[in-house]
Amino acid sequence: MISTNPLMIYSTLSRRKEVFKPVHEGRVGMYVCGVTVYDYCHIGHGRTFVAFDVIRRWLEARGYQVTFVRNVTDVDDKIIRRAAERGISTLELTREFTAAMQQDMASLGCLPPTYEPHATDFIPQMLNLIRTLQDKGLAYVGSDGDVDFAVRRFPGYGKLSGKSLDDLQAGARIGIGQGKRDPLDFVLWKKAKPGEPHWTSPWGEGRPGWHIECSAMSCHYLGKTFDIHGGGPDLIFPHHENEIAQSEGANGVRFANYWMHSGPLRVRAADGTEQKMSKSLHNFWTIRDALSETDGKFGAGNGAEVLRFFLLRTHYRSPISFNTGLIVDAHKALTRLYEALDGAKGDGLPLDWEEKHAAAFARAMDDDFNTPVAIAQLFDLATEVNRSKDPALVRQLKGLGGVLNILQRDPAAFLKGAVKGLDEEEINRLIKERSDCKKSRNFARADEIRAQCLAQGIVLLDTPQGTTWRRS
Template identity: 70%
Template sequence: MSLELYSTLSRRKQVFEPINAGEVKMYVCGVTVYDYTHIGHGRTFISFDIIRRWLEASGFKVTFVRNITDVDDKIIRRAAERHVTCDALTDEFARAMQEDMLTLGCLAPTVEPRATHFIPQMLNIIDKLEKKGLAYQTKSGDVAYAVRQFKDYGKLSGKSIDDLISGERVAADESKRDPLDFVLWKSAKPGEPQWDSPWGKGRPGWHIECSAMSCHYLGETFDIHGGGPDLIFPHHENEIAQSEGANGKRFANYWMHTGPLRVMNKEGKEEKMSKSLGNFWTVRDAIAETDDKFGKGNGAQVLRFFLMRTHYRSPILFGPDLIVDAYQSLKRLYTALKDVPADNEPLDWNEECAKRFAEAMNDDFNVPVAVAQLFELANRAQAQKSAAMSRQLKKLGAILNILQGDPEAFLKGSTEGLDEAAIEEAIAARAAAKKAKDYAKADEIRKHLAQMGVMLTDTPQGTTWQRVLVEKAH
């Protein structure tokens, strides 16, 4: 079955045909590093991590570029507030972002360029645009893109220029010829980072950086360009205008965007995530909260599983209580791997569930349907005591980068107030009480462990235990 993916540009699924056979060149917009990454970034980056992993599992050599925006109004303001340089601020949060993505199980990009390292390439594009009549210097000294001179403007967002002008995102600026024209180069202001240019000292606008970096690493036309839903307009629309305007070539063949993420507030209502609403979740905070619920070290696995279970193009609702189902589901899969350890044979793509897994992933990376095959394998592994089914479960899970931890460690997690030695000691005390026919004491020990989040299972080989959720009093 051929791989089909949905392109925002064509508004339909298309058979994926790379420019070069066996190779995929993909660019995903990264973050502006002035603060910690939030769970919306996590959702987008996990989605494209899985897309990349499936392409590689399908035999493609993938060049995956994800940029870092390290010059921006927000960065300048935050650096001033903290009395540090922009470089010091962006270094700190770039490292934090990389750590967060690795913790969430995302592969590092093939290359992760910083905007400030590509000023000459940006100036070259602006120069081309000016010579073609697509850019001009404003009275304020900025260089702006002349949107009405690019006949295809709006083709990604599907809006006409008149629709876009009436939109709330377009701010009035008397120095520009048209309110929709966007800034390519900002003239220097005192105390801000600045570079020399043919139009005077200044710094790049936001949109131009991605055109420069993607073309540098992937060529003037490449396969896939991706990002979050908020980037469709204006960022990606402007990238197309300036890249295709400068180079006279199609910029990217396929445009992929994730669905929006919203959060559930304390009243159980769905709303946009915002610091002003007090519902803002960084990746670090979400992992810490999830660790607290499901055991130290399990939080990142559970959060990744939660964020990937919804189809990448669909909206997703986040809330600490909503993650419980993801934990219980992951627990089911790990229980199967614990009960029936996998054999060491290679993944069998001819096996029924593996075939359906591949079909789902080839259908616009349909992870929810692919994950359903994992539960089928878990059921078969336990019902048939089949090490082959466990192997299929574990190796298909590896493609999504889940189920690769020790099952016993995941199921035990960490238990408040008791370490593993204390739990084993309590189990031994219970066994001794049962042997002495002191069943009341044995039941008391079991009940105490249950209250601490430890469930016991008696088997012919002895007593085993695992962590369970315990509702905490508020």
């Protein structure tokens, strides 16, 4: 058994850690809001999805059967505008960026979702939900033809975000041409505009509002009440607040039992302040650009693991400051772990969860998925492996890394990393020349070759099996 500890999860709704009790014994229903596919994903998206990937992996490691749903928003004002700018259909645009998003998540080591529903495939379910809300007096047709949700008719609105109706009222206004009865109300169904994608509904041609899609899709796959609903911090209000109002208003039962949100990823602005990374602020770094940059620094294929490791070194609820110095530091730390595994024996053995480091790792993960504390156990193990080369400890180090989906590459390949100025063929030629020089007792030239390699970031390692190399 992995752990007899209670699994504690911090819920945004209760603002405290709670003992996890699934709706159905042995099974977990988990819904994480995906992206609006009009552009490439940035590192802030990666932070959220890596966090929930690890949460899912730990739940599965604990023996739960996890149904993981991550939606794709493929109809939206931004999508319509971007498609028009590029002179292509919204379908062509969303197919392109959905495929890109899936590639980016796979690059960062995230498992594919159990289900990945697209909003436009669930229009009938959304219409049924809106009709139910209208029948219950929670929705109405505004003067502009949109169908809006009547916020004041839903008791408890604001319980997730902690916002009161008075606070919301103070900052709200109705724009010119809007047909809402109250500035706090939000749209469920938008009346079609010329040239926009649209569907037939009881209220005329139109398209869904943003919030209604997640209520419909989560209910379809996970039921009216499910275990975990997650997403980025910017979704707490209004998106998740509105999901609760719609879902509980229509179904009359609790929507999700645990609300989980990742912390923001921040970048330094020109004025020295830190800002949330977002497309609206034009301060984002796409996952693709980040992978290209890190692969260039640390070696082809290494960059993705370095980025994942960087994200996991901070607790999922805490803010992360993103800068290249911290990425370099993450690479150095990950290198220490791979150095401990390099040449060591221990593959193919099962994890021993009663071993002290594994037990401490499990306690950390059971405490609201505390990856920084769990990772500390990996470094303790690496120290012991370096000292003893005990195959049982090697097994523990690689196996616990595997729970987080790190340390699964060939150590020698990782440690070779990026080669600046020398390709692998040239390095191997120099290694052979150096070997020949040592055999002919030309030690001066042999030392010269070692120094030449070191000057270009290549460390030569003499072992009983021969000379290998890695990036310094």
